[in-house]
Amino acid sequence: MTAQPIEGPVTLRSQGRSRGPAYVMPDTSFAALGVPAALRSALDRQGIDAPFPIQAAVLPDALAGLDILGRGRTGSGKTRAFGSPLVELVDADDEQPSVLVLVPTRELAVQVTEELALLGAPKGLRAAAAYGGAPVGPQAKRLQGAHLVVESQGTAVRADAHDRVRPVDGPLAVLTFDAPPLNLFDAAMIAALQAAFARP
Numbered sequence: 001m002t003a004q005p006i007e008g009p010v011t012l013r014s015q016g017r018s019r020g021p022a023y024v025m026p027d028t029s030f031a032a033l034g035v036p037a038a039l040r041s042a043l044d045r046q047g048i049d050a051p052f053p054i055q056a057a058v059l060p061d062a063l064a065g066l067d068i069l070g071r072g073r074t075g076s077g078k079t080r081a082f083g084s085p086l087v088e089l090v091d092a093d094d095e096q097p098s099v100l101v102l103v104p105t106r107e108l109a110v111q112v113t114e115e116l117a118l119l120g121a122p123k124g125l126r127a128a129a130a131y132g133g134a135p136v137g138p139q140a141k142r143l144q145g146a147h148l149v150v151e152s153q154g155t156a157v158r159a160d161a162h163d164r165v166r167p168v169d170g171p172l173a174v175l176t177f178d179a180p181p182l183n184l185f186d187a188a189m190i191a192a193l194q195a196a197f198a199r200p
């Protein structure tokens with residue numbers, strides 16, 4: 001069987017090794033990629049029975065715990081590509097969230113949270129969002145007992161807001177950026193993130 005190139009601008013970098021355009025086998029299945037049965041069932045309930053190209057490219061390394069940098073078009077399946085490994089890394093008995101996903105907007109925070117909630121349901125995982133422009137009290141209540149937290153980047157770098165809604169007080173296992181801004185790794189942005197996530 002000849003491997004076919006992924007359609008569209010999808011690239012993959014894993015643990016510092018640039019692979020350029022990714023290639024996948026046309027008949028790749030979630031099982032062949034190493035996706036556990038419970039997670040496959042969650043995907044199947046959403047009507048997803050075969051991986052999108054970016055998922056096929058990302059999942060093996062991500063499930064193995066490697067750092068991943070992927071790029072794809074809107075609607076290419078990126079959320080499930082990073083969300084599926086995230087729910088596998090989390091233990092339902094954890095008392096503090098160990099996964100934090102940073103997104104650029106409130107709308108995307110809600111969308112990603114809903115997707116993570118569906119993927120994590122078979123393991124009893126809860127996902128919650130924190131974002132600006134909404135009352136702090138209800139958000140703080142939703143964050144209690146959450147295993148996976150999705151936060152808007154604007155909220156993350158505003159120290160005053162983060163002090164009032166601090167989603168992660170313990171050590172992070174995974175930090176994920178979904179659609180990061182171009183200035184994410186500017187010195188000022190890095191300093192702001194370090195200050196926002198500094199432990200008391």
